[in-house]
Amino acid sequence: MAMAGLFAVVASTPTAARQAMLDPAVLEEYIAFLSLPNDAANPADALANARFVQAMMQRRGIASELLYDPDRKAPPAVFGEIKTPGATRTIVFYAHYDGQPVVPERWAPGLSPFRPTAISRPIEQGGAVLGPWSPGANFPTGWRLAARSAADDKAGVMVALNAFRDATGTAARLGVNVKFFFEGEEEKGSPNLRAILHAHSEKLESDLWVMVDGPRHTAGYRAMVLGVRGVVDVGITVYGANRPLHAGNYGNWAPNPALRLSALLGSLKDADGRILIPGFYDDAVPATAAERAEIAKAPSMDATRQSLGIARTQGGGKLHGELVLLPGIEITGLRAGATDARAANVIPTEAEARLDMRLVKGDRIDRQLARLVRFVEAQGYLVLDRTPTAEERLAHPLIAKITSGFGYEAQRTSLDEPMVTRVKQLLERASPDRLVVVPSTGGSLPLSLFAHELGAPMVTIPVVNADNNQHGENENVDPAFLAEGILNIRAIMEDDFSGR
Template sequence: MKLRSPLLLVTATCLTIQIQAQQTIGQVRNYRQANEQKIMAEYLEFLAIPNVTSDTVNIRRNIDFIKGMMESRGIEVKLLGGRTPGVNKAVMGKVTVPGATQTIGFYAHYDGQPVNPKQWAPGLEPFKPVFLTAAIENGGKIISDYRPGQPIQPNWRLSGRGSADDKAGVMTILNAYEALVKNKTKLKHNLIFLFEGEEEEGSTHLDEIFEEHTQELKADCWIISDGPRHVSGKKSVVFGVRGDVNVSLTVYGPKRPLHSGNYGNWAPNPARMLVELLAGMKDASGRVLINGFYDDVIPLTVLEKEALANIPDIEQTLKKELGIVEPEGGGLPFLELLNQPTLNINGIASANVGAMASNIIPAKAEAVLDLRLVLGNDAERQVKKLTDHIRSKGYHILDHEPTDAERATYPKLIRVSDGTGYNAQRTPMNLPIARQVVKAVQSTTTDKVVLLPSAGGSLPLYMFETILGAKVVTVPVVNYDNNQHAENENVQISFLWEGIETMAALMLM
């Protein structure tokens, strides 16, 4: 009897597994196509619930809605909180599979950034989701004659706060699971679903939740569904995120606003002082001038640098779309800059402008800085570098409103307040579990999956490693031009549908 080559047997086995995976994804797609109206109706209802993190009444409505979504899919649900009372609960679901040896966790957040409805385009409201023919910035129009039951075009956009960031993660994960169950697909792994309600405020109590519920949240790998796919539109797997910490600055001038004619050239102007201070933190190319700002960065590995080199170049596309002639960075590539720490001015304010402007010397000037951290940076250490720099410019730093005695003693007063911050995280790309994730995502697309060592955005993923002891990989599902955190937030429908397939493949990896 002629024996078959072991290599041929392995090849045949791999081919069989690949065919089975493609068949399963086909079944998920068929289920979604047959149930698009039901899926979208539920999502529209979900998006209509305001989800600003600090709005505790509506956050509770979101929790109840997600709980209902999970229970209707047969998922065992538990609300998780930490030691601090009154915080937004995380919604956890668990699916136990007999004989499973691995547990895969899926994370998304349901809370959203604050909104200013006046900044949204005419006809759009943050919590009244509507379909658009395209992005508003590209001439998209509201599809006002849409009625439930009519076909939903995959190139349409759905507007609304949270439509992309990050209720899309909740929606795609839970509908992926439902599609597998309805198709009677045999699951291989135990599954954990975790939906957080404080991510947009820095996941202030996530460490408490993890510490209180460590055993319940034990998993071999956590899949994070947040952020956008690559600018090229190709599916992505991201192995890390930057850390983040915000710092508020207030420079003080006279105790009350003064007439600029009567006091100009004599009374110190805090707006000018703050602008001068901020301008001295960066050079003309955008490189941070604060001493030691880049010193503790852990460089990318050879494998990570190779991954960057293989990513499609999208800089020209972005420059044209955003109207940028010369980016910051001194000519360094876009992706290389995303793997460096940053100092960004989120906002600056002092007195009034426009129709409300008046000829005054303001009493104070304020700014909020956003420090993005990469692997090797520590949030507290990075903030200290900033405060040391401020002191070097002659400022006396306060943590309170200045007293009369302090005003009489120090010529330059500044209040510095830093918010909750967290460090960066990066998972090695060559780990077996990381390769499993890439293989699963690749099974859902004919395009080459884009592999990113780190995203430019931030999530508290270091907590998954340091507290839960788990590996973390991010698999984003939404379009890059979604206006997350800004007015006119939207998601392209086709990305939601493809996201359901991606999440289903990951549950079966």
């Protein structure tokens, strides 16, 4: 392969045998992409990003179109296709161009979500702001580019398109038919993705989907991920008096919803993190012998534990890879009164929690939600899916409102799937860097929707650094990992999957 136009070798690091740097023309295009706000809740921003992706495709000679759901409720997916003479296999490369909402004031001084800026290393690790990137910039090895979606997941769009043909004109010698599918509302939970896939199922027929999304292994190694958890967001609200009460005058007499919610949440797990909701683990499909073998070979997570300042992890001594094959439930938000300068000596009227419920292969959203409701009811609560009426508040001492948002279920591809086996072989040949095979990641993608609607096997190839702050402030990406990701995805595009 002719790579001189794109890559130049730089010093090795403890996490990779070889890293590469991106050509300035590739970085310049990427920075322009990152400069576009991309919250899927803003239709104008979503369309601007979709048009930018189409322009990237046009510059590479890829015919593209926007795929909408029948009711046009969602931002469009960007589709492109290249037919290769003589090819017998078709692979679709997936990524998403939308990003999480931003709170600009939470970003470090000198950083702004849509003003891509170089930093020496992650801000939380003592990194310094280096300033805007320019072709002549001389940044230290290991520098990062900070911007919203720099890692999740405009990186996937950028890597997939540059694997086909980069901004310098270096192109893959295709061995398969290639399709691209770039989604525009993944960070909202993909509520309209099923409709898009169903409406365009013939156009999206393939032998394999390659999802270019997510972080590499925490130790820095390359990864091939065979599955993801499902996810659904759950809200729980517990009620007290119908107006705020003076904590001195009414304390010890009026029930405190913050205390009640704390007790309820504390009952979800034991001291070692095992979920105590009856039946919560019953539907989980156990790991196969092959999956257990890959989990056992994975690098230790102890360095990650130390870097996070955690004295002891949960899970009863199980490996991280074993624990992500179990369903999970985590508290991701709490609200009851105020704790800052706005704090007042009052008992709040209600307390609210947001729960992140993760599902694994075998789980169903309706069954897991029903188990949670029964668990809360067993503690004496009247459970509603709406705000209680005044009559209900007088009749029931314990009331909880439980609501759920859109979600999707888990997906896991077998290690024995021939196309996946071939991808593993190609990745092992593409680089001397270690490849970690992950039966399932702890995060979520809407892969179950692809499985239900299209039926083709799927594999995820993460390309970004694990310490990227995805979804949070100071999100960043190591350009060297993007360059290596381009090499890996290009290796898949260039094989004919004949097994030779």
